[in-house]
Every structure is written in C-alpha cells, then in structure tokens.
Amino acid sequence: MRGVGAAIGGVRSLAVAVALGLLACAPRDQGAPDTTGTRELSAQGWIDVTATLDPARTPVYEGDAPLKFDFLKDMRRGDNLTLSVYSLGAHSGTHIDAPMHFVANGAPIDLVALDPLIGAARVIDIPDSVRAIDATELNRHDWRSAKRVLFRTRSTLRGWMDSPQFHRDFAYIAPDAAQLLADAGVLLVGVDYISAEQFGAPAPRTHQILLGRRIPIVEGLDLRPVQAGDYDVIVLPLKVAGHEGAPARAILRKRTGNQRSLTP
Numbered sequence: 196m197r198g199v200g201a202a203i204g205g206v207r208s209l210a211v212a213v214a215l216g217l218l219a220c221a222p223r224d225q226g227a228p229d230t231t232g233t234r235e236l237s238a239q240g241w242i243d244v245t246a247t248l249d250p251a252r253t254p255v256y257e258g259d260a261p262l263k264f265d266f267l268k269d270m271r272r273g274d275n276l277t278l279s280v281y282s283l284g285a286h287s288g289t290h291i292d293a294p295m296h297f298v299a300n301g302a303p304i305d306l307v308a309l310d311p312l313i314g315a316a317r318v319i320d321i322p323d324s325v326r327a328i329d330a331t332e333l334n335r336h337d338w339r340s341a342k343r344v345l346f347r348t349r350s351t352l353r354g355w356m357d358s359p360q361f362h363r364d365f366a367y368i369a370p371d372a373a374q375l376l377a378d379a380g381v382l383l384v385g386v387d388y389i390s391a392e393q394f395g396a397p398a399p400r401t402h403q404i405l406l407g408r409r410i411p412i413v414e415g416l417d418l419r420p421v422q423a424g425d426y427d428v429i430v431l432p433l434k435v436a437g438h439e440g441a442p443a444r445a446i447l448r449k450r451t452g453n454q455r456s457l458t459p
Contacts, residue, residue: 323352345418
C-alpha cells in the first residue's frame with residue numbers, strides 16, 4: 196500500500212504541475228488592463244498649446260462672430276456666487292473643423308473619432324518668409340513618417356494667436372500639399388492660426404481635400420511654447436451635437452527615444 200500511495204502522490208504532483216503550466220500559458224483576458232511597462236498618468240511633461248480665449252486678445256476671422264464673455268452673477272459685486280455666460284463662434288481660438296464644415300453630409304464635431312485626436316504628432320517649422328505651404332515647401336521637411344502634422348509658422352513667430360487684430364497674410368496649407376498629406380494617410384493636420392485655408396481663396400480646396408478624407412483640422416494652435424520635433428498630442432473639442440466645429444483644448448508632450456506613444 197505504501198508503494199501505491201507514493202504512486203498516487205506522484206500523479207497528483209504531476210497534475211498540479213501541468214495545471215500550473217497551463218495557467219501560465221493561457222491567453223491573457225482581453226478585458227484585463229495590461230499594466231506592463233506603464234506608469235500612472237500625470238501632467239508631467241505636458242505643454243498647453245491652446246490659445247487663451249479672451250475678447251481683448253483672441254483674433255476673430257473676418258466676418259465671424261465676436262467673443263462676448265459676461266458675468267450674470269459676480270461675488271466681487273456682492274452676489275453669493277459667480278456665474279458666467281459665453282458667446283462665441285464655433286471656430287474661435289484653438290478649435291477643430293469637422294468634415295461637416297465643408298463636406299455635404301460630413302460628420303459633425305460630436306461624431307469625430309478620438310483616434311486622430313490622440314497620438315504621435317510632428318511639429319514642423321515653416322520659415323517666417325513662407326506664406327504658402329505648398330507641395331514644394333512641404334517636401335523640404337521630414338513629414339512622411341508622421342501620422343499627425345502640426346505646422347509652426349510665421350503666426351507663431353509673430354504671436355498672432357495672442358493678438359486681437361486679424362491678419363490676412365497668415366501662412367496657409369495649399370491644396371497640393373493638402374493632397375499629399377491626405378494621400379499619405381495623415382490622420383490630423385494642425386496650424387497655428389485660425390484657418391488652414393488661404394484668405395480669399397477662390398474655393399476652399401484645402402478644407403475640402405482634408406475633410407473629404409475625414410481628416411480633422413485643428414486650427415488656432417499657440418505653438419510658442421514648443422519647437423519642431425516629435426510629440427504626443429491630445430486635442431479634444433467640445434462635444435456639440437450636430438455642428439461643424441468646436442473650440443478645443445490641445446496639449447503636447449515631447450517624445451523621447453524610449454517613450455511609447457499614446458497611440459500610433
């Protein structure tokens with residue numbers, strides 16, 4: 196009986212070992228978070244590139260709605276709370292254009308997916324002398340490996356997103372450059388003034404090309420705090436149902452060689 200008991204004990208030990216091995220090799224629960232190599236998310240390293248909304252400082256595109264901010268109640272005037280009312284256009288300050296802006300039956304801002312708005316981005320410096328970012332100018336820069344492209348132009352160098360005067364001679368993306376970006380599969384395009392289109396253009400071809408390929412355009416970035424290079428970007432618009440654009444908050448974080456992007 197002693198020999199039989201030893202044999203049974205050996206079988207039990209083998210069964211336990213096999214079961215543990217199977218558990219180790221089992222596929223991870225797809226619903227469980229993968230904490231490998233992650234750290235707690237914090238504000239460290241993030242840079243705010245949102246233009247401040249202020250009627251005294253924010254440029255308004257010619258013919259667009261002015262900014263009007265007021266207090267309905269104000270504790271400084273003796274009220275028991277402070278309560279504000281805002282009036283502004285959808286394309287005020289830093290904002291996102293949704294396909295609906297220039298595409299019939301295009302998606303409104305509340306239906307723009309998060310994927311293009313979060314992930315790796317490249318800030319490209321455009322010289323002060325350049326107004327038209329055309330295909331020739333675009334190809335002077337290393338942009339083809341970038342999924343999101345943000346242009347830092349004369350508008351940043353001159354501080355135009357922090358000046359109430361509207362400047363017609365801002366740098367813009369020409370249609371041939373927009374076509375290159377769209378054909379390369381870029382997910383997001385950004386500029387540092389309140390339009391990506393040439394002022395007075397005979398047709399909004401840049402918007403039509405990008406938005407026609409469901410590429411959101413973030414306009415009015417304040418890129419003074421950053422330089423050219425690779426970043427992570429998060430830019431989130433207000434979720435306004437059924438409209439073509441909305442103000443947004445935009446932040447960047449410099450990427451390093453060993454840093455994993457938020458998304459591709």
